[in-house]
Amino acid sequence: MEILRGVGVGDRVHAAAEHVSTMVVKPTLNSAEERPAMDIDALFAGLDTLSPEPAAQYCPQSKSEPILLGATRAHGGEVRYGTKFVSFDMDEAGVTATIADRKSGKRETVRADYLIAADGVHSPFRKALSITTSGYGALPIYVVFIYFRAPWRHFVSDLNDGDAVQVTNPEAPGIFLAVTDDIGMFTTT
Numbered sequence: 427m428e429i430l431r432g433v434g435v436g437d438r439v440h441a442a443a444e445h446v447s448t449m450v451v452k453p454t455l456n457s458a459e460e461r462p463a464m465d466i467d468a469l470f471a472g473l474d475t476l477s478p479e480p481a482a483q484y485c486p487q488s489k490s491e492p493i494l495l496g497a498t499r500a501h502g503g504e505v506r507y508g509t510k511f512v513s514f515d516m517d518e519a520g521v522t523a524t525i526a527d528r529k530s531g532k533r534e535t536v537r538a539d540y541l542i543a544a545d546g547v548h549s550p551f552r553k554a555l556s557i558t559t560s561g562y563g564a565l566p567i568y569v570v571f572i573y574f575r576a577p578w579r580h581f582v583s584d585l586n587d588g589d590a591v592q593v594t595n596p597e598a599p600g601i602f603l604a605v606t607d608d609i610g611m612f613t614t615t
Contacts, residue, residue: 427479438493443485444588444605451592455602456581463592484588486605488573511550514541572612579607 430436449463470481498505512524512533521541526533543551547559582591582604591602593612600614 433497435493435497438497439485439490440480440483442489442493443480443483444603445480446482446484446588446590446603447586448589449592449601450590451594453593454595455578455591455593463590484603486571486573486603486611488605488609514551514554516541567615570614572614573605574610574612575608576610577608578602578604578610 427436427439430439446466449466450460451463452460466482473481495505506525508528509525510528512526514521514523520537520539522535522537523541524533524535541551543549545551547564552559579585582602585591585604589604593600593602598614600612603611603613605611
């Protein structure tokens, strides 16, 4: 959030974000059987003295990306979809990158003052610059976030946006988060 505050979108992200206030445990999303998972507010009590950011808040990509896109364009930035990085060269004045349209394969060069590689630990940019990583290494599991549009309130009508259900079904365990009336997010490993 420090970076988002620094570029002037922190307040907009907070406004779009949800506060997780309730988390229950159910065998399946539509099960009548339910028990409290934890008291979210008690779990994070006191953390507001350690950080200016709320502890139990999330802003899914479906809400944060439009904010970031608008801010980028408002500051003269260009965003392209369906484009891949091919290579880059640096000089004293900036960076020249070669990019390609994923569908047609057509290549093009673009010039910029800076090149920001925000593409994760397996970044081809980082590897091209011989920048190593340190720390614990790769996580031993993969986490999958599934966004879906469905009439989920039919199954859990008592949830507010931002609330969560821990699903314990062994065939599909995970956490369901209410995003909007018809959009849900399921996180599993």
